[in-house]
Amino acid sequence: MKQLQSYISEHKDRFLNELFDLLKIPSISADSAYKNDVLKTAQAIKISLEKAGCDRAEICETDGYPIVYGEKTIDKNLPTILVYGHYDVQPPDPLDLWTSPPFEPVIKKTEKHPDGAIFARGACDDKGQMYMHVKAMEFMTSTNQLPCNVKFMIEGEEEVGSANLATFVKNNQEKLKNDVILISDTGMIANDVPSITTGLRGLSYVEVEVTGPNRDLHSGLYGGAVANPINVLTKMIASLHDKNNHITIPGFYDKVENLSKEERAEMAKAPFNLENYKKALDIDAVYGEVGYTTNERNSIRPTLDVNGIWGGYIGEGAKTVIASKAYAKISMRLVPHQDWIEITELFKNHFERIAPKGVKVKVTPHHGGQGYVTPINSIGYQAASKAYQNTFGKTPIPQRSGGSIPIVALFEQELKSKTILMGFGLDSDAIHSPNEHFGIWNYLKGIETIPYFYKYFTELSK
Amino acid sequence: MKQLQSYISEHKDRFLNELFDLLKIPSISADSAYKNDVLKTAQAIKISLEKAGCDRAEICETDGYPIVYGEKTIDKNLPTILVYGHYDVQPPDPLDLWTSPPFEPVIKKTEKHPDGAIFARGACDDKGQMYMHVKAMEFMTSTNQLPCNVKFMIEGEEEVGSANLATFVKNNQEKLKNDVILISDTGMIANDVPSITTGLRGLSYVEVEVTGPNRDLHSGLYGGAVANPINVLTKMIASLHDKNNHITIPGFYDKVENLSKEERAEMAKAPFNLENYKKALDIDAVYGEVGYTTNERNSIRPTLDVNGIWGGYIGEGAKTVIASKAYAKISMRLVPHQDWIEITELFKNHFERIAPKGVKVKVTPHHGGQGYVTPINSIGYQAASKAYQNTFGKTPIPQRSGGSIPIVALFEQELKSKTILMGFGLDSDAIHSPNEHFGIWNYLKGIETIPYFYKYFTELSK
Numbered sequence: 001m002k003q004l005q006s007y008i009s010e011h012k013d014r015f016l017n018e019l020f021d022l023l024k025i026p027s028i029s030a031d032s033a034y035k036n037d038v039l040k041t042a043q044a045i046k047i048s049l050e051k052a053g054c055d056r057a058e059i060c061e062t063d064g065y066p067i068v069y070g071e072k073t074i075d076k077n078l079p080t081i082l083v084y085g086h087y088d089v090q091p092p093d094p095l096d097l098w099t100s101p102p103f104e105p106v107i108k109k110t111e112k113h114p115d116g117a118i119f120a121r122g123a124c125d126d127k128g129q130m131y132m133h134v135k136a137m138e139f140m141t142s143t144n145q146l147p148c149n150v151k152f153m154i155e156g157e158e159e160v161g162s163a164n165l166a167t168f169v170k171n172n173q174e175k176l177k178n179d180v181i182l183i184s185d186t187g188m189i190a191n192d193v194p195s196i197t198t199g200l201r202g203l204s205y206v207e208v209e210v211t212g213p214n215r216d217l218h219s220g221l222y223g224g225a226v227a228n229p230i231n232v233l234t235k236m237i238a239s240l241h242d243k244n245n246h247i248t249i250p251g252f253y254d255k256v257e258n259l260s261k262e263e264r265a266e267m268a269k270a271p272f273n274l275e276n277y278k279k280a281l282d283i284d285a286v287y288g289e290v291g292y293t294t295n296e297r298n299s300i301r302p303t304l305d306v307n308g309i310w311g312g313y314i315g316e317g318a319k320t321v322i323a324s325k326a327y328a329k330i331s332m333r334l335v336p337h338q339d340w341i342e343i344t345e346l347f348k349n350h351f352e353r354i355a356p357k358g359v360k361v362k363v364t365p366h367h368g369g370q371g372y373v374t375p376i377n378s379i380g381y382q383a384a385s386k387a388y389q390n391t392f393g394k395t396p397i398p399q400r401s402g403g404s405i406p407i408v409a410l411f412e413q414e415l416k417s418k419t420i421l422m423g424f425g426l427d428s429d430a431i432h433s434p435n436e437h438f439g440i441w442n443y444l445k446g447i448e449t450i451p452y453f454y455k456y457f458t459e460l461s462k
Numbered sequence: 463m464k465q466l467q468s469y470i471s472e473h474k475d476r477f478l479n480e481l482f483d484l485l486k487i488p489s490i491s492a493d494s495a496y497k498n499d500v501l502k503t504a505q506a507i508k509i510s511l512e513k514a515g516c517d518r519a520e521i522c523e524t525d526g527y528p529i530v531y532g533e534k535t536i537d538k539n540l541p542t543i544l545v546y547g548h549y550d551v552q553p554p555d556p557l558d559l560w561t562s563p564p565f566e567p568v569i570k571k572t573e574k575h576p577d578g579a580i581f582a583r584g585a586c587d588d589k590g591q592m593y594m595h596v597k598a599m600e601f602m603t604s605t606n607q608l609p610c611n612v613k614f615m616i617e618g619e620e621e622v623g624s625a626n627l628a629t630f631v632k633n634n635q636e637k638l639k640n641d642v643i644l645i646s647d648t649g650m651i652a653n654d655v656p657s658i659t660t661g662l663r664g665l666s667y668v669e670v671e672v673t674g675p676n677r678d679l680h681s682g683l684y685g686g687a688v689a690n691p692i693n694v695l696t697k698m699i700a701s702l703h704d705k706n707n708h709i710t711i712p713g714f715y716d717k718v719e720n721l722s723k724e725e726r727a728e729m730a731k732a733p734f735n736l737e738n739y740k741k742a743l744d745i746d747a748v749y750g751e752v753g754y755t756t757n758e759r760n761s762i763r764p765t766l767d768v769n770g771i772w773g774g775y776i777g778e779g780a781k782t783v784i785a786s787k788a789y790a791k792i793s794m795r796l797v798p799h800q801d802w803i804e805i806t807e808l809f810k811n812h813f814e815r816i817a818p819k820g821v822k823v824k825v826t827p828h829h830g831g832q833g834y835v836t837p838i839n840s841i842g843y844q845a846a847s848k849a850y851q852n853t854f855g856k857t858p859i860p861q862r863s864g865g866s867i868p869i870v871a872l873f874e875q876e877l878k879s880k881t882i883l884m885g886f887g888l889d890s891d892a893i894h895s896p897n898e899h900f901g902i903w904n905y906l907k908g909i910e911t912i913p914y915f916y917k918y919f920t921e922l923s924k
Contacts, residue, residue, distance in 0.1 A: 030779030091781055097677065160779050187683070201682060205780050214744035215559065216895040220663060220865030221649070223795050224765030225756045227749035230790075231703070231768050237693065238700035282676035285819035287689035294687045303686030306693050307783050308774035313791060317492030317622050318667050318828045319553055320793055320866075321769050321894050328692075329775060331782055333685050357747035366780045403682030404782075432680040432783050 001451050007139050008444055015135050015447065016107075016118070016440070018048070022087075022127050023105040023120040029065060029088035029160045038156050041087045042066045045134075045154050052134045053141025054152065060172075062164035065156030069175070072141065073149045079461040080149040081454060082178035082417070083137075084407070085130030085185065086158030089122035090432045097434035112191070112428055113439035124438035125431035129184035129424060130154060132446035140451050147458040151178060158185075161205070161367025162407050169407075169414045180380040180457060181411050184446060186401050186423030191441065193271055194392040196384055197421035199299065199400035200408055202334030202371035204344045205307075208351060209362040210236070210326045216312075217322040227358030229326040230311045236354055236361075237328060240304055244290035247304050247332075249350045255337040259300055267295060270397055280428060298402035303333045329366070333402060340368035340406075369406015372419070379460045380420040387422075387452035391445060422446075422453065463913050469601050470906055477597050477909065478569075478580070478902070480510070484549075484589050485567040485582040491527060491550035491622045500618050503549045504528050507596075507616050514596045515603025516614065522634075524626035527618030531637070534603065535611045541923040542611040543916060544640035544879070546869070547592030547647065548620035551584035552894045559896035574653070574890055575901035586900035587893035591646035591886060592616060594905060598912035607913065609920040613640060620647075623667070623829025624869050631869075631876045642842040642919060643873050646908060648863050648885030653903065655733055656854040658846055659883035661761065661862035662870055664796030664833035666806045667769075670813060671824040672698070672788045678774075679784040689820030691788040692773045698816055698823075699790060702766055706752035709766050709794075711812045717799040721762055729757060732859055742890060760864035765795045791828070795864060802830035802868075831868015834881070841922045842882040849884075849914035853907060884908075884915065 008015075027041040028034040042059055049057035049070035057070035065088065073080075092102035100106050105120035118128065133152070140146040153176065155165050169176060186197040212229035213222070242248050259267075272295055278286065288297040297303070311326030313319035332347065334340055348363040355361040374381055376398050388396040401421075408419045424446040430436045470477075489503040490496040504521055511519035511532035519532035527550065535542075554564035562568050567582035580590065595614070602608040615638065617627050631638060648659040674691040675684070704710050721729075734757055740748065750759040759765070773788030775781035794809065796802055810825040817823040836843055838860050850858040863883075870881045886908040892898045 030781060031777065090783075091775065091777060091779075093775070093777070094678070097786075159781075203682075203782070205782070207780075212743075212745065215892060215897070216556070217743075218865065218894040219765075219767045219769055219793055220665075220760075220795055220863070221889050221893075222760055223767045223793075223864060224750050224763055225748060225760040225864075226743060226745060227747075228767045230771050231699065234696040234699040234768065234771070235703075237696040241693070241697075281674075281679075281688060283674065283688060283820050285689075286687060287818065287820040288686050298682075298684060298687040301686055303681075305681045305685045305690045305784055306696065306774065307681055307781060308776045308785070309692050309696070309788065310772045310776040312768065312770035313553065313555070314770045314772040314789075315493060315553060315555070317553075318669075318791060318793075319492060319621075319769060319894070320665070320667065321552075322767055323770070324559075326771065327776075329780060331681055331685075331780075333682055356749065358745050358749040401682070402685060402687075403680065427683050430677060431683075432781070433678040435677070 001145055001455060003143055004139065004448060004451060007143065008448055012444065019118065019128060019131050020105045022131060023122055024103055026103045027088050027156065028091050029157050030091050038065050038088055042068050042156055045087050048134050049152055052138040060168065062168055064164040067165065067168055068154040070152040071150065072146065074146060078148040079179040079458055080151060080177065081457065082151045082153060082176060082181045083133045084181055084183045085133065085154045086126045086156065087130065087154050088156040088159050089127065090159050092121045094434060099435055107440065110437065112426060113441065115441045117437040117439045119435060119437040121436055123436055124425040124429040125436065126158065126185045128438040128443055129446065132184060132424065132443060133450060135447045136450035140454065145451065147454050151176065163367065165407050166410055169410060173414060176415055178415060178417050179461060181417055181419040182422065182453065183405065183419055184422050184424060185405055186403060186421045187425040187427050188423055189270060189397060189399065190426065194388045194394055194396040195399040196381065196396045197401040197423055198374045198376060198398040200372045201402055201404050202338055202340045202369055203331060203404040203406055204334060204340045204347065204368040205331040205366040206344060206347060207364045207366055208328050208330060211324060211360045212358065213324055216324050219320040219322045222322055226322065227356060228322050229359055230323055232356060232359050233311065233326040233328060236351065237306060239354060245288055247302065249346050251346050252343065256302060257336040264296065268293065270295065270399060299400035300335055302335050302338060305331055307331050333404065334371050336371045336373050338371065340370055344368055369404055370409035372408040374418060374420065378418050380418050380457060383453050383457035383460050384420050384422055386456045387449050390452045391449045463607055463917060465605055466601065466910060466913060469605065470909055474906065481580065481590060481593050482567045484593060485584055486565055488565045489550050489618065490553050491619050492553050500527050500550055504530050504618055507549050510596050511614055514600040522630065524630055526626040529627065529630055530616040532614040533612065534608065536608060540610045541641040541920055542613060542639065543919065544613045544615060544638060544643045545595045546643055546645045547595065547616045548588045548618065549592065549616050550618040550621050551589065552621050554583045556896060561897055569902065572899065574888060575903065577903045579899040579901045581897060581899040583898055585898055586887040586891045587898065588620065588647045590900040590905055591908065594646060594886065594908035595912055597909045602913050602916065609916050613638065625829060627869050628872055631872060635876060638877055640877060640879050641923060643879055643881040644884065644915065645867065645881055646884050646886060647867055648865060648883045649887040649889050650885055651732060651859060651861065652888065656850045656856055656858040657861040658843065658858045659863045659885055660836045660838055660860040662834045663864055663866050664800055664802045664831055665793060665866040665868055666796060666802045666809065666830040667793040667828040668806060668809060669826045669828055670790050670792060673786060673822045674820065675786055678786050681782040681784045684784055688784065689818060690784050691821055692785055694818060694821050695773065695788040695790060698813065699768060701816060707750055709764065711808050713808050714805065718764060719798040726758065730755065732757065732861060761862035762797055764797050764800060767793055769793050795866065796833055798833045798835050800833065802832055806830055831866055832871035834870040836880060836882065840880050842880050842919060845915050845919035845922050846882050846884055848918045849911050852914045853911040
């Protein structure tokens with residue numbers, strides 16, 4: 001592609017400043033207190049799509065937060081790429097662990113990002129990675145090198161389960177018609193080890209409530225005589241894993257895709273250093289399902305994790321109380337062939353069944369989604385692979401990710417097209433955690449790589 | 463006692479209004495945000511003691527909240543009664559479960575209190591019960607019927623472990639010298655079944671912290687591959703009880719006082735209706751240590767309860783995070799002969815020992831105290847029993863309480879005198895819970911009964 005390098009180096013500072021402006025808006029979709037900020041971000045995205053050369057861009061209302069849509073059609077006979085991303089972010093708490101305010105982006109150097117990284121909530125997930133596509137689009141249109149048609153669909157509810165995206169996609173199949181879907185909402189192994197995510201885990205996220213006595217009780221007068229909802233909840237959660245860290249929910253593993261020795265051997269080739277992994281997390285040992293490696297545990301195996309737990313007195317000092325209620329948020333990561341609705345049902349039935357007498361249990365499903373696998377022999381994957389070879393000088397490694405982008409399975413089902421997951425972040429970028437960041441090098445490398453995907457995908461589609 | 467009934471009915475409204483004024487001050491010792499209110503309450507108590515006829519009252523500074531001391535000496539040759547109580551209260555949360563604001567006392571009728579009960583935090587524990595003694599004192603002095611010397615020691619840290627009381631008592635043995643200690647900080651079986659508490663459980667209160675990875679992690683990228691501190695904490699807590707709900711900490715039961723068949727049979731005579739008990743708490747079954755009745759489980763047996771637990775994302779909506787840390791507040795109720803310091807040590811060692819690889823565990827002792835037993839053949843108990851017979855028309859039942867007043871054991875050790883626990887509250891008064899209340903009938907009956915204790919104790923001491 002002509003002028004690509006020079007265009008990026010010329011506009012680099014502006015690319016950063018524009019992203020900073022987006023990162024300054026706390027678009028936290030999980031917390032209704034930030035509603036106006038989320039809506040404000042949608043407006044900003046719409047304007048940026050118009051500036052990047054879309055023929056038109058619009059705010060599409062939903063029952064939740066709006067979806068920003070934009071498109072540019074140059075020739076109906078050419079292929080169409082649909083870019084998906086999201087403008088909402090995870091809540092930033094625990095705030096006190098951030099070394100700089102989450103919505104005041106700053107650049108700091110890190111061991112993995114010697115050229116500096118942008119520190120802010122959403123820097124990598126997904127404002128930074130989503131905006132790479134907007135800037136790549138700007139380059140292609142402003143230099144008249146856009147080789148095919150393009151559509152953008154940027155939503156504001158990804159971090160809370162994309163509750164309204166499915167309806168939008170179902171109701172706009174013609175509008176969203178495409179030949180391939182392109183998403184940058186995943187990571188790669190390392191800056192010198194490019195990889196493309198070919199698998200995603202599904203998700204089932206539930207909230208449980210255990211109710212004991214109808215009011216908080218004095219732990220001296222009632223302690224030992226009534227079921228303590230917190231003690232009971234800990235027993236129930238503990239029982240969800242056996243001593244080998246297998247999940248004990250009946251039927252949970254029935255449909256799990258079992259990889260062949262060969263496939264597992266192929267996976268094992270990805271560079272991984274256990275000592276560095278433990279050092280980076282400051283843990284003395286890894287922990288997980290017996291019989292699988294760390295990389296297998298967090299990609300090809302389903303998991304069950306408590307994401308939050310609370311009950312009783314959690315303030316300063318001591319309170320000798322037996323709480324009336326205890327709560328937990330629990331999520332299960334699922335692998336291909338596990339159906340999230342079925343798994344949610346299995347969990348609900350099992351959890352209600354194991355409740356001891358003396359308590360009442362309520363299980364409320366939050367959201368979920370199916371897992372997904374991209375075939376590496378597809379045109380989309382081949383085009384992506386060539387693009388990376390061009391800009392990284394290496395063939396990218398196909399990699400299963402432990403994360404979930406539930407709507408990817410939905411896209412295939414509704415739009416009948418495959419999704420290519422070109423992620424440029426690193427696992428160490430602390431997405432969903434305090435001090436989330438995104439390397440400047442990665443940000444620019446993404447902007448540089450994306451146009452080549454357009455080029456090769458158009459050529460391979462002929 | 464002359465004029466007792468008439469004095470009470472004449473001053474009843476004032477007795478209530480004065481208590482209301484005390485209840486309006488949120489003297490929450492566990493939360494430093496209320497420091498000024500706690501101090502303000504101490505001042506109010508000092509003034510009320512002076513008004514009640516003490517020769518002198520003073521605010522005694524400690525390293526924490528002050529102790530209010532007051533005394534009236536009529537004759538060095540007469541016995542001296544030391545009244546202990548506390549002016550601090552438990553935190554009121556969960557606030558949303560209160561039917562009226564915790565620090566805006568109101569009178570409402572209840573099934574057990576047809577004449578009305580005072581609803582407010584501290585109404586029963588312990589402002590209401592402590593103030594009965596102040597008003598009884600007022601009656602005896604204003605009608606010249608005080609039969610002996612009296613001393614008051616009202617502290618402001620009972621709800622947080624009386625951290626500074628021990629030092630105060632040790633340093634003021636002469637000042638606090640007495641023949642019997644009188645406390646109303648317990649309950650009785652029912653308004654028509656008076657009882658006197660002859661046993662208290664000890665307490666060990668600890669806080670635990672489990673640390674996994676050095677930061678919060680994305681549950682998709684790391685789920686299943688690292689120890690999740692919340693899952694680990696639930697496993698560790700669950701393991702503290704076996705399937706018979708015995709506590710599994712090695713050595714925990716070594717010194718537990720085992721009651722004889724006869725003693726247990728005596729206890730079993732106390733009226734108790736399991737169906738009403740379950741109905742009052744809206745539970746379908748009781749729960750506890752196999753081999754013991756409900757009344758035994760919450761009085762003569764030690765227990766371990768989680769009083770609070772927290773970790774991860776507990777806000778609105780969903781966050782797919784693996785927390786870096788998880789916490790719990792855990793208290794153990796102890797029975798006579800169990801030493802709380804030794805038990806705390808046993809817990810700490812055990813909890814640290816059962817931590818799996820991949821996490822770090824920290825156990826922080828909060829506070830604690832020893833259990834206590836009052837001999838029913840003591841002069842003090844006999845005087846109290848006669849007082850109840852006078853005002854209730856029935857002989858009170860000696861009863862073991864599951865609650866803890868750690869300083870009672872300390873008093874015996876330092877002041878060499880026995881403590882009489884004349885409690886006028888009911889278990890259903892919801893102390894430490896939302897909607898704590900204290901029956902008006904009980905409040906006035908306490909004021910009526912206390913002077914007779916003074917009378918009989920003085921007579922029996924001759």
